[in-house]
Amino acid sequence: MVKSLYLCIVMAKVPVIEQCSVSDKRNGHIMIEGLETYLQRNANLVFPHRHNFYHFVLFTAGAGNHSIDFERFEVEPWQIYFMSPGQIHIWDFEGEMKGYVVNFHKDLFKNTLIRTDYLSSLSFFSGLVRDGVFVVEEQDRELVREILERLHDNRQGIDYVTSSLFYLFNLLNLRRTPSFTAESNSYNHTLLRNFLNLIEANFKTMRLPRAYAALLYITPNHLNALCKELLGQSAGELIRDRVILEAKRLLIIKDYSVAEIAYELNFNDNSYFTKFFKKVVGVTPEEFRRHQ
Incomplete structure (x- = not known):
């Protein structure tokens, strides 16, 4: 599915490691993959690293833990985590891991959305780690799985991919209670x-x-x-x-x-x-x- 996904050592003043490609045959700005396959291909990526793209993972099975910007979380089924470019990440998974990984470039929505600040307006891409890790509500799980499975199927065009992600993000954002809300003012x-x-x-x-x-x-x-x-x-x-x-x-x-x-x-x-x-x-x- 993925034509090119590789690691590059980043020197000078850019910390650690960045995964430099997120492309598949539909578009050079996104990669969608099953978690099990992703981990097999990146078996050596068990040290602190950062990404130069947006990244999220849904766990449907498995255990262990992961840390984002030095905050540690225990893995549980239907947990999802979101990361913005630059955040530090490390994992220590146990058992058979199942789920989905989505990596996408910051310009993925550039030509489809008028609002340039759309991603930063979402609670889970706020940069506050506490808002980026949560368990998907039971009532939404089958729909979330269906969306990600269709995206993983790799038979849809890029317009379908971006509109599906837009729908998924809005659904999850509406369900969230972020660290700060707009309710009062x-x-x-x-x-x-x-x-x-x-x-x-x-x-x-x-x-x-x-x-x-x-x-x-x-x-x-x-x-x-x-x-x-x-x-x-x-x-x-x-x-x-x-x-x-x-x-x-x-x-x-x-x-x-x-x-x-x-x-x-x-x-x-x-x-x-x-x-x-x-x-x-x-x-x-x-x-x-x-x-x-």
């Missing part, structure tokens, strides 16, 4: 989504909530109250946690020195980065690396 929901997007784009160089508040045309107090109400964390904590996450991602790459990571994350010196990391994580960067 859609304006605040939009503000928070924009804040999270700004953090993702600027966390290496912008560390102060007031700088983000200025970009959002609100006061720092408003931004802080918004974050605490909808996510239970202050704006500063959300920025800090994103910096720490990137530090952890880089620390699992043995070729990076702690000094290089500090420089990459725009810290003035190695000692300041070490103090910052230990205060938040509880161990030094070197200790964290030794236990990975």
Whole structure:
């Protein structure tokens, strides 16, 4: 089914490993495969790695665990997980694994949807790991299986594939209760989504909530109250946690020195980065690396 799926070692400042091709004969932007076959072909992919495409897996049978951005989850039947490009992933599966794997390029929906931010508007592609792993509700399971089985069948054109994924994503998104919702105030929901997007784009160089508040045309107090109400964390904590996450991602790459990571994350010196990391994580960067 898949014409080309290979691993490439990514050097320079791009961490770990990326699976560089997601193509099948229908379109160079998507790959749909049975989980059992996928794992057989990627039997050596048991170390932390990241993807340069969107990725989701539905488990219909099997056990073990998997981690996304250092948060660990036990596998259970009908669990589904979603990953955005750049997230760190590792698995340790047990027994006979059944299910479906879908990898698709960020431009898959480019020519079919007017909204360019469609994927980031979905709760499970928000970048918050807690929203990306959940169990499909029993009432939806047969429909979800049917959609993925038809896609796996590989006899449908790309228009059918994109429309089916669009339907599947909307179905699952409607069933979800994300970490923050638009129920109380859609304006605040939009503000928070924009804040999270700004953090993702600027966390290496912008560390102060007031700088983000200025970009959002609100006061720092408003931004802080918004974050605490909808996510239970202050704006500063959300920025800090994103910096720490990137530090952890880089620390699992043995070729990076702690000094290089500090420089990459725009810290003035190695000692300041070490103090910052230990205060938040509880161990030094070197200790964290030794236990990975």
